[in-house]
Amino acid sequence: MSRPKRQSAPTGGLPPLKPSRLSPRDILGLGAVGLRARRARVVLSALGIAIGIATMVAVVGLSQSSKSDLLAQLDRLGTNLLTVEAGKDALGQEVRLPKSAVAMVERIGPVQHATATGNVDAKIRRSDVVPEERTAGVTTQAARTDLLTALGTHVAKGTWLNEGNERLPVTVLGSVAAQRLGITEPGGKIMMNDEYVVVIGILGPVELVPTLDCVALVGFPAAERYFRFDGHPSMIFERSADAAVEDVRAVLARTVSPGAEGSAKVSRPSDALAAKAATDKGLTTLMLGLGAVALLVGGVGVANTMVISVLERRQEIGLRRAIGATKNAIRLQFLTESLLLSAIGGATGAVLGAAATYGFALAQGWTAVIPPWSLAGGLAATLLIGVLAGLYPAVRASRLHPTVALNAI
Amino acid sequence: MTTSTPGSAPVVELRDVSKAYAGDVHALRGVSLTVCAGELLAIVGPSGSGKSTMLNVIGTLDPPTVGTVRVAGYDVGGLSDAQLSALRSRHIGFVFQHFHLAAGRDAIDNVADGLLYAGVPRKERRARARAALERVRLGHRLDHRPAELSGGEKQRVAIARGLVGEPDLLLADEPTGALDTASGEVVMELLHELNAGGTTICVITHDHEIAGSLPRQVRFRDGEIVADSGAKEAKEAKEAREAQQGKQGKQGKQAQQGKQAQEAQQGKQAQEAQQGKQAQQVRSR
C-alpha cells in the first residue's frame, strides 16, 4: 500500500486509537453473511467438498468394516486348525497317509482333536439318465463323523453323518455341490457310480476349507463297503492350543508320514482369511486417492466461489472499511466464509459417507465400522482446504482500496 | 456527544492538502479547510472538481499526496491503517449517494453494523440501532429489508447507520442525489435536525436550493476552494477563542456569541448572493 505501515503512532494526548476485537460470534456472523445471500452457489460449491469427504469416509469405513468382518470370522473359526494333505514323493509317486494317521496325530501332546477325510473314487450323477462322464464337477469324499466339530461348522439343512448312518448309502452335500446337482432340500437321491445314495443333509459354506463345498461326503464304513475305498485318509484336520500351533506344525509331517515327510503338505487354512483381510489395501489406497482428487477439485471450487464472492462484494468491502473494519477484519470475514463453506461440505460429506458405509455393510451382512480417525481426518482436511482456498481471496479483499471498492459497480 | 455551538474546537482541519492521481490528475490543489464542531456545511462545485476526493480525504479513506489532515484532533498522516480504521469506527459516520445497504438484511441489522467495528456488544448494537431508526422516523420499518423500502427510506436507514455510533463528524456524499425532491427534503430536514442535536455534518450536493439552505458553503473548482462563506467566520471565531483564553472566560464568550449572531446574518446574505450566481452558472452550462 502507498502508506508506510506504522504501529500505534502517538496520538498527542488524545486517547489512543486501538481497533476493537470482534467477538467469535460476530466473526461467525460475518462469515455467514455472504453464504446466506447466495444459497444455490453455496450448495454447489460445498457439494465438491462433500463428494470428496464422502468418498474418503466411505472407503475407509467399508474397508474397515470388511476387515473387521473377516477378523470376526477368524475369531469365530479360530486360527488353530492345521491340515495335512498327502502329496507326491521325489519320483512323482502318490504317497498315501497311513490308516493310523489320525491316531498318530492325536498322540502329539498339544493336539486337542484330529479327524480326516479320504478321496473316494466314485462318480456322481444326478440320476441314471445322465451319462457317467458328466459328473457336474462334484467329487466324493469319505468323512469321519467328527469332521464338522473340527471345522466349527454345521449342516445348513438335514442331518450330519453319525454312528448310526455312516455305514449306510447316505451322503451330505457341500453347498456348491448341492447347487450344481440342483438339490435344495435333503431327502432326494443321487447316483454314486451305480449306487443310489440318499441325500440326508446339505452343508453351509465351509469358510476355512472351501474345497469341501464341492464334494459329496459319505461315511468311512459306507465308502469302504459300497465304493471300494481303501480307508487311507487323504487329508488330516487337527486343532491344538493356540500357543502350540507352530510346535505342532513343526512335527506334523514327520508324524503322519515318517520317512517321507517332504511329501506331506501342512497348511493353516486361517492364513488365507488373514491374507484376505490384508489384501484390500491396494484398492483402498486407490479409492482414497480418488477421494483426495475429488477433495482437491472441491477445494478449487471453493476458492473459485470465494474469488467471485470478493469481486461481487467490493462495495460491501468498501462500506465495511468506511464504517471501521480493519484489513484484518476483512481478511477474517472472508477466511471464515471460506471455512464455513468447506465445513458445510465436509459435514455433509461425512454424513453421506457414514450412511453409504452403513447401507453397504447392511447389504453385505457386516457390522458397519466407521473409525473416528477417518472422521477427524476428514474434518482436518476440510478445515485445511477452507483455509487454503480462502487465503488468497481474503488477502485480496483486505487489500482493496476503500474508495475504489466503494465506487466499484 | 456534547452539544456545542459552531466556533468550538475544530473537528476537521485540512492544511495545504493536495491529491494527485496517476496520469497527472490533480484532484485537490492546496486545499485548506477548518470545520468546527457543530457546523453544517455544504460542499458544492462542478462535476470532477474534487468534492468527493476531499470528502474521502477527510474521512481517512484516502490519504492526501501532500498536506496535513486532522480529524477529531488526530493527525491522520501519522496513523497506521488499523488506527485509521479505529478512528473511522468511533469518530466518523458516512452516508453515500447509493446507500450501500446489505440486501439480505433488515433495517436493524444494517444499522447495527455501524457499531460492529467499534467493539459494541451485539445486544447493545441492536438496541442502539432501534433508537437510531426511531430518530430518523423509521420506527415502523425496523424489520424491513432494503428491497421493501422506498429510496428515501433507504437513505434514512443509511443515515441511521452513519449516526448510530454518535460520530463527531458525519460525511454525506450527495445523500439526495438518488432521491426525488420530496424524499430529498425529508433527508435534508433530518440532517438539519441532527445538526441541531450537535452533530458536525459535511454534505456534498449539486442542488443549489439545498446548498443555499445550509449555514456554510464551500465552493470547489478544479481542485481548489474558490469560495467559502464560513472561512472568515471561522477565522474570527478562532481569534476570539484565543483572545478569550487571556481574558475573563464569561465576558469573552458572551462577546463572541453576539458577534457570531451578527456574522451569521451577514453569512446568510452572502449565501443568497451566491445562490443567484449559481443559478446563472447552471443556465450558462
Ligand SMILES: Nc1ncnc2c1ncn2[C@@H]1O[C@H](COP(=O)(O)OP(=O)(O)OP(=O)(O)O)[C@@H](O)[C@H]1O
Ligand atoms: N481513483 C482515481 N484515479 C484517478 N483519477 C481520479 C480518481 N478518483 C477521482 N479522480 C479524478 O479526480 C477528479 C476529482 O474527482 P471527484 O470524484 O473528487 O469529483 P467530484 O467533485 O466528486 O465530482 P462529482 O460531482 O461528479 O461527483 C476527477 O477529475 C476525477 O476524474
Ligand SMILES: [Mg+2]
Ligand atoms: Mg463526487
